[in-house]
Structure formats: structure tokens, C-alpha cells
Amino acid sequence: MFEQIFKNIDDLLYKDSGADSELDYIGQTSWVMFLRYLDELEQDKADEAELKGQEYHFILAEEYRWNTWAMPKDAAGNLDNHAALTGPDLVQFVDGKLFPYLAGFKQTADSPQTIEYKIGEIFSELKNKIQSGYNLREILGYADELPFRSTKDKHELSHLYESKIKNMGNAGRNGGQYYTPRPLIRAMIQVVNPQMGETIYDGAAGSCGFLCEAYEYMYERMDKTTSNLKTLQENTFYGKEKKNLAYVIGIMNMILHGIEAPNIIHTNTLGENIRDIQEKDRYHVILANPPFGGKERKEVQQNFDIKTGETAFLFMQHFLKSLKTGGRAAVVIKNTVLSNTDNASVALRKLILEGCNLHTILDMPSGTFLGAGVKTVVLFLTKGEPTKNIWYYQLDPGRNMGKTNPLNDKDLEEFVSLQQTKPETEQSWNLRMADVDGTTFDLSVKNPNTPEEAPLRSPEVILAEMERLDAETNCILNSIKELI
Numbered sequence: 001m002f003e004q005i006f007k008n009i010d011d012l013l014y015k016d017s018g019a020d021s022e023l024d025y026i027g028q029t030s031w032v033m034f035l036r037y038l039d040e041l042e043q044d045k046a047d048e049a050e051l052k053g054q055e056y057h058f059i060l061a062e063e064y065r066w067n068t069w070a071m072p073k074d075a076a077g078n079l080d081n082h083a084a085l086t087g088p089d090l091v092q093f094v095d096g097k098l099f100p101y102l103a104g105f106k107q108t109a110d111s112p113q114t115i116e117y118k119i120g121e122i123f124s125e126l127k128n129k130i131q132s133g134y135n136l137r138e139i140l141g142y143a144d145e146l147p148f149r150s151t152k153d154k155h156e157l158s159h160l161y162e163s164k165i166k167n168m169g170n171a172g173r174n175g176g177q178y179y180t181p182r183p184l185i186r187a188m189i190q191v192v193n194p195q196m197g198e199t200i201y202d203g204a205a206g207s208c209g210f211l212c213e214a215y216e217y218m219y220e221r222m223d224k225t226t227s228n229l230k231t232l233q234e235n236t237f238y239g240k241e242k243k244n245l246a247y248v249i250g251i252m253n254m255i256l257h258g259i260e261a262p263n264i265i266h267t268n269t270l271g272e273n274i275r276d277i278q279e280k281d282r283y284h285v286i287l288a289n290p291p292f293g294g295k296e297r298k299e300v301q302q303n304f305d306i307k308t309g310e311t312a313f314l315f316m317q318h319f320l321k322s323l324k325t326g327g328r329a330a331v332v333i334k335n336t337v338l339s340n341t342d343n344a345s346v347a348l349r350k351l352i353l354e355g356c357n358l359h360t361i362l363d364m365p366s367g368t369f370l371g372a373g374v375k376t377v378v379l380f381l382t383k384g385e386p387t388k389n390i391w392y393y394q395l396d397p398g399r400n401m402g403k404t405n406p407l408n409d410k411d412l413e414e415f416v417s418l419q420q421t422k423p424e425t426e427q428s429w430n431l432r433m434a435d436v437d438g439t440t441f442d443l444s445v446k447n448p449n450t451p452e453e454a455p456l457r458s459p460e461v462i463l464a465e466m467e468r469l470d471a472e473t474n475c476i477l478n479s480i481k482e483l484i
Contacts, residue, residue: 018131039066090133158256187412198284205239208250289332290315308344349441367401391422
């Protein structure tokens with residue numbers, strides 16, 4: 001049922017002149033869904049307060065609550081057409097009153113950790129792009145059918161929302177910044193194995209896929225006590241995101257996964273001077289797929305010890321500085337970080353190898369990231385001790401990766417299983433730091449265990465083989481003719 005509702009909303013957005021692409025569809029769906037969710041959340045809290053004999057103070061003023069402007073209903077529970085705004089009046093209200101009112105919460109909220117602040121952030125960044133008030137009226141009707149109250153409903157909605165994020169990632173050439181394949185994320189989390197009481201951070205949060213999957217992983221394995229749930233909800237997951245749309249999608253994604261007021265900050269992570277990062281700013285676990293290929297301005301590069309315009313290299317420095325001693329990280333990065341000979345690449349490898357135990361490198365096949373066009377590796381490291389041995393695993397799913405053949409969990413099962421013992425196989429090998437060049441720190445992926453291919457035969461040998469086979473064929477044909 002929910003899937004059809006999402007499809008109906010997309011169809012209306014497609015017809016509207018204000019929404020141009022899959023990115024617009026999910027952005028517009030997100031703000032409508034967020035207000036629908038907020039209404040359910042407020043109703044739940046009001047009901048809880050009433051049961052305790054307490055008074056609940058609504059976040060939103062009466063005029064801006066869902067049941068007032070979006071879906072006013074009559075005594076029979078149907079849309080009250082006399083009270084409901086539609087057409088130009090509805091768009092005028094949303095653009096001129098609703099969005100400015102909601103954006104104002106950013107200034108009045110007590111702290112960035114509150115849901116009030118998240119409301120202000122979201123509606124400061126987004127704009128309503130739905131130009132037809134009649135289309136918007138229908139979209140609100142469909143959104144009103146989405147239930148957010150039960151865990152089962154939220155779970156189904158989160159899966160549908162994830163599929164929309166995946167479609168958005170597939171839609172454009174920058175898909176990788178919105179969508180990291182979930183099987184890869186799950187494998188990274190299994191290896192890092194975050195525990196209750198630890199903090200998990202993604203400084204390039206995007207749609208918050210890493211944080212949502214880490215939440216699922218920890219929730220399934222923890223004791224379901226009130227204290228643990230509160231810790232998981234409020235003091236475990238942290239992220240930063242620069243892009244407006246990704247920030248809003250990430251917040252909505254975490255809400256659907258059960259985190260009421262996500263600790264996601266809307267900021268340019270690389271704008272922070274890494275020399276200002278103190279122990280209180282550090283985390284136990286870092287999981288990330290930072291954007292690569294981008295270029296940062298000179299003034300941003302001044303925030304880092306190793307100066308480079310490559311965003312992925314700057315993020316890597318930020319992550320190393322943001323990790324507690326003994327902390328664990330798994331970071332997706334383009335494979336050229338292992339072998340480039342420029343000063344920044346060499347300096348970064350030296351920094352990683354001397355300050356961290358880079359114990360595992362997972363080499364991903366081409367096509368893992370749709371539209372990205374680069375080969376990637378995943379670096380697994382522990383901060384606080386130098387690297388002595390690196391275990392490489394070269395993933396080979398046995399097929400060409402692409403939209404119709406995406407990565408799946410089975411592809412990564414062997415890697416996750418072998419990673420604990422780090423054996424030598426045809427797809428995996430060990431590299432001792434004693435064998436690494438101490439000037440270039442070259443960590444190129446060179447599999448020494450690849451089976452040797454049979455040498456190619458010379459043309460003379462192939463022709464002789466063809467003549468022999470022709471003679472055998474003629475002999476068989478003559479025998480058959482004699483029988484006839």
C-alpha cells in the first residue's frame with residue numbers, strides 16, 4: 001500500500017512544473033513527510049501526557065499543525081473542503097507563512113540537539129517547489145495516509161525511503177554522494193563491530209546510510225532496556241553534512257529508522273580547523289564514504305597539515321584527527337590514494353601508517369558505485385599504533401557490476417568471514433610493512449596469489465590443432481556415409 005502512495009506522489013510531482021528530477025521528487029516528498037511525522041509525534045506525546053495527567057505544550061502553533069492547514073477534517077473524519085486551502089491559496093500559505101514560521105525555530109531553539117532546531121534547519125534550507133496548489137492538495141492527501149506510529153509501519157516506510165534514495169543516487173552522475181551500496185556499508189559495520197556505549201561518526205553523512213545501518217546493527221544486538229534505547233537514540237550517532245538536500249534527506253532517513261532528533265549538523269566539515277579538534281570532539285568509531293574528485297579552496301586547505309585540493313584526502317585527515325586513541329574506522333576512498341606519487345598522497349599514507357594500524361584494505365570492483373566511474377578501496381584502521389602488516393582482499397563477484405547487477409550481501413560474505421583470520425587465498429594476501437618502500441609508502445593493490453594463466457599458443461600450434469580436428473571430423477563423416 002505504502003509503495004503505491006509513494007508512486008502516486010511521484011506521479012503528481014512529475015506533472016508539476018516546479019519539480020524537475022528525482023532529486024526534486026525526494027526533496028519535496030521529504031518536507032511533506034516530515035510534517036506528517038511531526039504531527040504523529042506530537043499526538044503521541046500529547047496522549048502520553050494526558051495519561052499522566054499532565055499538559056503537553058505543542059511545538060507548533062495551532063495554525064501550523066497538520067490537522068489545521070494540511071488536512072482539516074469534519075466530524076466524520078473526512079477532509080473538510082470548506083476549511084481546507086487549495087489551489088493558489090494553499091501555495092501562498094506554504095510559501096509565505098508556513099516555511100518562514102518553521103525556519104524561525106532555528107533562532108529560537110534551545111540547542112542544536114533538539115527537534116525544534118532540526119525543524120528550523122530543514123525549513124531554512126528547503127524551498128517548496130510544488131507550484132500547483134491542486135497537485136499539492138492531492139500530495140497532502142496521500143501523505144495523510146502514511147502511518148508513523150507503529151514500529152512496523154516505520155520499518156516499511158524506511159525501506160521505501162531507502163529505495164527512493166537509491167533511485168536518486170542512480171539518477172545522476174554524482175549518485176555516489178547520495179548512495180553507498182548498503183551491502184558494502186553492512187560489511188564495513190560487521191568488521192568494525194560498534195558496541196553499546198561507543199560513539200559513531202560520519203563527517204560526510206550524505207543520506208546517513210552508515211548511521212542508519214549502524215543503528216539497525218546495534219539495535220538488533222543490544223539488550224532492549226530503556227537506558228540502552230535512550231543512549232542509542234541520543235548519544236551514539238553523530239554526523240555532519242554540507243549539502244542542503246542531502247542534509248534534509250539524512251535527517252528524514254534517520255527519523256524513519258527510529259531516531260527522533262538526529263545529531264546531524266548542517267555544516268562544511270572541511271571548514272573546521274583540525275588543529276582545534278580536542279578529545280571531547282573525538283569518536284570511538286568512524287564510518288564514511290567522503291566525496292572524492294572535488295576541489296576545495298586555498299583558504300579551506302589551510303585548516304589541514306597536508307595541503308591538497310582533493311576533498312577525500314582532506315576528509316581522511318579530519319577522520320584521523322576525530323578518532324579517539326584505540327578507535328576504529330572504515331572509510332571508502334578512491335584507490336589512487338594507495339599509489340599516487342604526489343607529495344600530498346605520500347604524506348597522507350605516511351600519516352596513516354605511522355599513526356594507525358591499517359590492518360585491512362578491501363579492493364572493490366569497478367561498477368560498485370553507479371555513475372562514479374572510479375575504482376575504490378575501503379581502509380580499515382585502528383588509531384594509536386603503527387601498521388606492521390596489511391591484509392588485502394580483492395573482491396571478485398564473478399560478474400560485471402552495474403544497475404542490473406548491483407552489489408549484494410552474499411558478495412561480501414567471504415570477505416567478512418576471512419577478515420578475522422586474514423589468510424592467504426587467491427583473492428587475499430598479506431603485505432609486511434618491512435617490504436614497503438620507506439620513501440614512497442606505495443600500497444598499490446598487487447595480488448601475488450593470482451593463478452597464472454596458461455600461456456597463449458602460437459599460430460602454428462593452433463593451425464596444426466585445427467587440421468587435426470578437421471581430419472577427425474572427415475573420418476567420422478566417412479564412417480557415417482558407409483553406414484548409409
